Amino acid sequence: RSVGVFSSLLPLLSPSAKLAAARGVATELEKANEPGDQAEKRSSPILHYTVHSNAFEAFFGILILSNAIFIGVEVELAASLSDDEMPAAVKVIGLFYTVFFAVELCLRTAD
Secondary structure (H helix, E strand, C coil), X not given: CHHHHHHHHHHHCCXXXXXXXXXXHHHHXXXXXXXXXXXXXXXXXXXXXXXXXXXXXXXXXXHHHHHHHHHHHHHHHHHHCCHHHCCHHXXXXXXXXXXXXXXXXXXXXXX
């Protein structure tokens, strides 16, 4: 990527600067192509496959939509009831969403 940005500046550089730039690009390409780097970054191929699967994305997409609906219902209930009258089920469902989204965050950051 950086080669394309600086390619217009190459005619302005001295021959030694061009050689140094070429060596730097070659070094970066070698680092990017080292097989060990990718394997070390991933903790598990199963985790990677799971997090990037369509089922995972669909499940959490549906969970986000249902959470938006639940928040709307919760706001309506909160407007009509006092905090002491809020049903325990509403608090449990809110906790359910929190736990699931925390698990999703952990899985995505672990990958």
